[in-house]
Structure formats: C-alpha cells, structure tokens
Amino acid sequence: MTKTWGATAVAILAVAVLFGCFYRLLIGDTELPHRLGADGFPVHERTIKVMFSETDNQKIRANTPIQQEIAKRTGFRLMYTAVPTSNYNDKKKTLLATQNAPDIMQIDKQDVNEFSSAGAFLPLMDYMNRGLMPNLKKLWDENPDLIRLTVDGELYGFPAIVRDEAKNGFGPVIRMDLLQKHHLPVPRSFDELLDVLKRLKELYPESAPWSVRKGTSQLLAASSYMLGSGYNVGNGIYFDKDKDGGRYVYGPASPQFKNVLTFLNKAYTSGVLDPDYAVLTQQQWTEKLTGGESFFFLDNSGFGLNFTRALRTAHPEAFFQVMPIPEYAEGKARAQFYMNTFSGKMFAVSSKVQDPESVVKLLDWMYSEEAFRLMNFGIEGVHYTLDGNGRPVYKKDFVETFIHAQPTPYYALYSELGCCQLSFTPYYSNTLSQFQIEKMTGTWDKLNEEYWSLIASDPAYRPSVMEPPLTKREAARAKDIHSTLNDMLDEQFDKFIMGLKPIEGYDQVIRQARELGASELEDIYNRAAARLNSDKESVR
Known part of the structure; x- marks a missing residue:
C-alpha cells in the first residue's frame, strides 16, 4: 500500500510540475508557442470562443x-x-448590448466608439506598455496611423493588419466585350457612363445593366466619393481632401450629396440601375453579373476577374474590366484605395474573459512571423515551403488540387486551410497569397496583368484616411448623433433614388440633418483631427 501511494504521489507531483511549467509558459513567457510537451503537444488545452463575419465566397x-x-x-x-x-x-450589437460577447469578436472603429465606455472590451495599452505584446508593438511603432484606432489613448481591439498588399479599391467595372461589339466608347465621365448603360439597356431590353449588392448603404458607400461627396456603410462622416485643404464632412448633409442622389435617380428611372437594387444579396448580384443579365457594377473592382471566368464558361469572348475613374465634373475624377495596412476590422477581447493575460499573449503571438506563415500559408512542408529569401510559397501540388474549385481556387483553398483575410487572422496576406494561387492554377492571365496595371496607374485614386481618435466624451456624443441621423436618413435615401420624392426636396433633408447634429459631428471629428496633428507636431 505504501509503495502504491508513493508512486501515485510522484505521478501527481509530476503532473503538477508539468501543469505549472505550462501555466508559467502561458502567463509569463512571450515566446508562447515554442515550449510544449516532449511530444509536441500542449500539456493542457483551453477553448476560446471567437465570433466573426462569414462571406458567401469563403465559408x-x-x-x-x-x-x-x-x-x-x-x-x-x-x-x-x-x-x-x-x-x-x-x-x-445585440451581444454587446446584452453583455453576452464571446471571448473574442470581430469589431470595427464604430463599435469601439460606441461600446468601449460600457466596459465591453478588454483595454490593451497596459499590456503593451508592460512588454506583453512585443509583436504587435513592433507593427504599432512602424505604423503611426494605428493610433487612430484608440479612444482616449486606449486600444480596445487587435487590428487586422495586412502585409504586402497590392493597391485596390472601389471602381467601375463594365463588360468591355459588349462595348467593343457595339462600338461604344469607354466612358470618360459619369454622364457618358449613364449614356452607355442606357444604350445597353436598349440593346438588351430584358437586362438590368447596373447591378448592386447588399442594398442602398453599399451602393452609396461605393459611389458617393466618386460622385463628389462621400459616405461609409452606415456612417455618413468621411474625410474630403478637396474641402478647405482637407477636413471631415458629413456627406448626406452636404449639397454635393444631392448630385449623388440625382445621378442614382437618373440611373434608376431610366431602367439602368437594377429595380431591386435595395434588396439584392451578394449571391443575387453575382448571378446577375455572371449570368449575362447585368453588365456593370461599381464596387470592389477585383470581383470582375472572377466574374469573367464564370462568364466564359458560356460566353468565351466575354470579359469584365475596370474603367479609368470617370469624371464627376469637368476635369474632376477621384476614388480611394482601400487602406493597405489596416483592413478596418479589429478583434476585441471580452472584458469578462478568463485569464486575460494569456489570451492577450495568444493574440500578440498571431503577429509573429511564425504565426503569419501558419495563419496565411498553413503548415511548412505540407502546404508551403520557404523560397531562397525565406518567404513562404504555397506548394504547387497542394494548390493544384483546387484548380476546379468554386467560387475560385484561392477562396476554396482559404476555406480549406482556414486562413487569410476572411478568417480569424489578425495579421494576414491577401493579394500576396491570392497572386501565388492564381499563377499556380493558371487563372492568372493577361486580363489580370491589365487590371492591376490600370488600378496602379490611375491618378484618380487616393489613399484612404482613417477617422481620428476620439475621447470617450466625444465618442459617446458621436454615437448619439450617428444613431439619430441614421434613423432619419435611412428611410429617405431610397425615396429620392426611386423618384418618390423630387430631388429638390432633399434640401429640407439637409437642413434637418444639420439640426439633428451633422454640423456638431463634423466639429467633433475635425477637432479630434487637429488634436492628433498637434500631438504629432509636438513629438517632432
């Protein structure tokens, strides 16, 4: 009995020592992933719940x-x-309002402004200052604009940072083969674009030439800046470099927004804009463009390359291509690149998470070179190898298994691995990995070369500008104003686009928006921007 108890005690002690070593590893060692059990597996396992959005393209x-x-x-x-x-x-928003957030969830800057003061998210700056986030700290120091993600100097989410990204953005994409077939010019202005689309409607009476995804808000977000105003999904505030040397403007409360609605109304009433634009899903949008019912879209222009491949299964000569940005007024054309460092989304840790320090270290590890390779290219030797410069390259035999996969080889591969931008990947590659896959599967061709060249060489594109960091008081006030304005405006836009109200009546909407706080909102953002610039100058 004594020997049995002694052996048991030794076994218990050994397990306790192993557990203690791993716990110290998890809590006190920033090199978290490198010290595991002798068999390569962790001593114990912990489940973390992560919630994020899922697109139709990448399940x-x-x-x-x-x-x-x-x-x-x-x-x-x-x-x-x-x-x-x-x-x-x-x-x-339901989970945040009811304080039932998962351990980690995808958020954006607007969520930070609205919910950080309620204590929903774990504050991160103390962990960074204590040296517990060395990988993110390195990227933070290299990208000073990331300070814009803070509220009152506090960071409430791990930003999704992109690496080696080719420039891209919203752009106008059209069936170039139809323009060539019918001897129609590539439009140089939005007025000319409308004329060309009207002509296509005459030639194809059953068509809906201009298709849209995700409804009115997405339509306005994609088109407003190019038409001389501005709008973000669910948020009318934007930075306009052409206003007084550059300032924040509440787009729907500006006279220029009337021009946006006027153009969209002409497109709708002439039969050019899809009559179901306000309710179309992404899947319906895709089906119309790849099925030959629609010929034009103004959105993420890269979709045109995928649509072309789908079209060519039935129409070998058909192809979409991005156009140079049309002029919205004589001699004036403009568009915006997507932010090519910060994607716009963040991953917040719940303030209620157990053992927050270990979760912070896990997320910080995800910005390491080891984790970047794993979370974007898979397992070395199985899914990728390193080239002569130490850069990850997918294995060709692995990639080739996705040649015929849908909706595209790269989306199918990403879904299989669980990687890249549309998964839970705080430090991700997008075009870097996409280009490799397209070239290995033979889906990269002259059309791709032309597309990326057109985007890079079009002088109308400008870098996007992130919102400035607000104080908690500013964020709370901005939240209230945004809510009030959205409640009023969301039900107005379609009435003017569909012609249910005359465009002249939008002047009253502008006045009402100003009375409800649009001017105050502009002041909040512009004061915050001035404060940020002043802080930068003082550092210099």
Whole structure:
C-alpha cells in the first residue's frame, strides 16, 4: 500500500510540475508557442470562443488544419462562430448590448466608439506598455496611423493588419466585350457612363445593366466619393481632401450629396440601375453579373476577374474590366484605395474573459512571423515551403488540387486551410497569397496583368484616411448623433433614388440633418483631427 501511494504521489507531483511549467509558459513567457510537451503537444488545452463575419465566397470550416496547429503550438483550441455578413452587425450589437460577447469578436472603429465606455472590451495599452505584446508593438511603432484606432489613448481591439498588399479599391467595372461589339466608347465621365448603360439597356431590353449588392448603404458607400461627396456603410462622416485643404464632412448633409442622389435617380428611372437594387444579396448580384443579365457594377473592382471566368464558361469572348475613374465634373475624377495596412476590422477581447493575460499573449503571438506563415500559408512542408529569401510559397501540388474549385481556387483553398483575410487572422496576406494561387492554377492571365496595371496607374485614386481618435466624451456624443441621423436618413435615401420624392426636396433633408447634429459631428471629428496633428507636431 505504501509503495502504491508513493508512486501515485510522484505521478501527481509530476503532473503538477508539468501543469505549472505550462501555466508559467502561458502567463509569463512571450515566446508562447515554442515550449510544449516532449511530444509536441500542449500539456493542457483551453477553448476560446471567437465570433466573426462569414462571406458567401469563403465559408468558414470547423477544426481546419490551421486551428489544429494553433492548438498544438499554443494549447488554445479556437471555436469559431461564423455569422453571415448580412446579419453580423445586428448579432454583434445585440451581444454587446446584452453583455453576452464571446471571448473574442470581430469589431470595427464604430463599435469601439460606441461600446468601449460600457466596459465591453478588454483595454490593451497596459499590456503593451508592460512588454506583453512585443509583436504587435513592433507593427504599432512602424505604423503611426494605428493610433487612430484608440479612444482616449486606449486600444480596445487587435487590428487586422495586412502585409504586402497590392493597391485596390472601389471602381467601375463594365463588360468591355459588349462595348467593343457595339462600338461604344469607354466612358470618360459619369454622364457618358449613364449614356452607355442606357444604350445597353436598349440593346438588351430584358437586362438590368447596373447591378448592386447588399442594398442602398453599399451602393452609396461605393459611389458617393466618386460622385463628389462621400459616405461609409452606415456612417455618413468621411474625410474630403478637396474641402478647405482637407477636413471631415458629413456627406448626406452636404449639397454635393444631392448630385449623388440625382445621378442614382437618373440611373434608376431610366431602367439602368437594377429595380431591386435595395434588396439584392451578394449571391443575387453575382448571378446577375455572371449570368449575362447585368453588365456593370461599381464596387470592389477585383470581383470582375472572377466574374469573367464564370462568364466564359458560356460566353468565351466575354470579359469584365475596370474603367479609368470617370469624371464627376469637368476635369474632376477621384476614388480611394482601400487602406493597405489596416483592413478596418479589429478583434476585441471580452472584458469578462478568463485569464486575460494569456489570451492577450495568444493574440500578440498571431503577429509573429511564425504565426503569419501558419495563419496565411498553413503548415511548412505540407502546404508551403520557404523560397531562397525565406518567404513562404504555397506548394504547387497542394494548390493544384483546387484548380476546379468554386467560387475560385484561392477562396476554396482559404476555406480549406482556414486562413487569410476572411478568417480569424489578425495579421494576414491577401493579394500576396491570392497572386501565388492564381499563377499556380493558371487563372492568372493577361486580363489580370491589365487590371492591376490600370488600378496602379490611375491618378484618380487616393489613399484612404482613417477617422481620428476620439475621447470617450466625444465618442459617446458621436454615437448619439450617428444613431439619430441614421434613423432619419435611412428611410429617405431610397425615396429620392426611386423618384418618390423630387430631388429638390432633399434640401429640407439637409437642413434637418444639420439640426439633428451633422454640423456638431463634423466639429467633433475635425477637432479630434487637429488634436492628433498637434500631438504629432509636438513629438517632432
């Protein structure tokens, strides 16, 4: 009996020592993924719930190779809850309002402004200042604009940072083969664009030449800046470099926004803009453009390359291509690149999470070179190898298994691995990995070369500008104004686009928006921008 008890005690002590070592690893060692059990697996495992949005293009799978490998290297098993993009904002806001947020969830700057003061998110600056976030700190120091993500100097989410990104943005994309077939010019202005689309409607009476995804808000976000005003999805404030040397403007409360609605009204009443534009889903949008019912879109222009491949299964000569940005007024054309460092989304840790320090270290590890390779290219030797410069390159035999996959080889590969921009990947590659896959599967051709060249050489494109950092008081006031304005405006836009109200009546909407706080909102953002610039000057 004594010997048996002694052996048991030794076994218990050994387990306790192993657990203690791993706990110290998890809590006190910034090199978290490198010290595991002798078999390469963690001593124990912890489940972390992560919620983020899911697109139609890249379905989220459970227990992907990357999730399994993260569990092996760190002891954290990531349990994903993927919510369709169309429902994500409603689900997110409900969970935040009821204080039922998961351990980690995808948020944006607007969520930070609205919910940080309620204590929903774990504040991160103390962890960074204590040296517990060395990987993000390095990127933070290299990208000073990331300070714009803070409120009152506090950071409430891990920003999704992109690496080696080619420039891209919203752009006008048209069926160039139809222009060539019918001897129609490539439009140089929005007026000419409308004329060309009207002509296509005459030639194809059953068509809806201009198709839209995700409704009115997406239509306004994609088109307003190019038409001389500005709008972001669910948020009318934007930075206008052409106003007084550059300032924040509440787009829907500006006279220029009438021009946006006037153009969209002409497109709608002439039969050019899809009559169902306000309710079309992304899938319906895709089906119309790839099925030959629609010929033009103004959105993420890169979709045109995928649509062309789908079209050519039935129409070998058909192709979409991005146009040079049309002029919205004589000699004036403008568009914006997507932000090519920060994607716009963040991953917040719940303030109620157990053992927050270990979760912070897990997320910080995801900005390391090791994690970047894993979470974007998979497992070395299985899914990728390193080239002579130490850069990850997918293995050709692995990539070639996706040649015929839908909706595209790269989206199918990303879904299989659980990687890249549309997954839970705080430090991701997008065009870097996409280009590799397209070239290995033979889907990269002259059309791709032309597309990326047109984007890079068009002088109308300008870098995007992030919102300035607000104080908590400013953020709370901005939240109230945004809510009031959205309630009033959301029901107005379609009335003017569809012609249910004459465009002259929008002057009253502008006055009402100003009375409800649009001017105050502009002041809040412009004061915050001036304060940020002053702080930068003082550092110099």
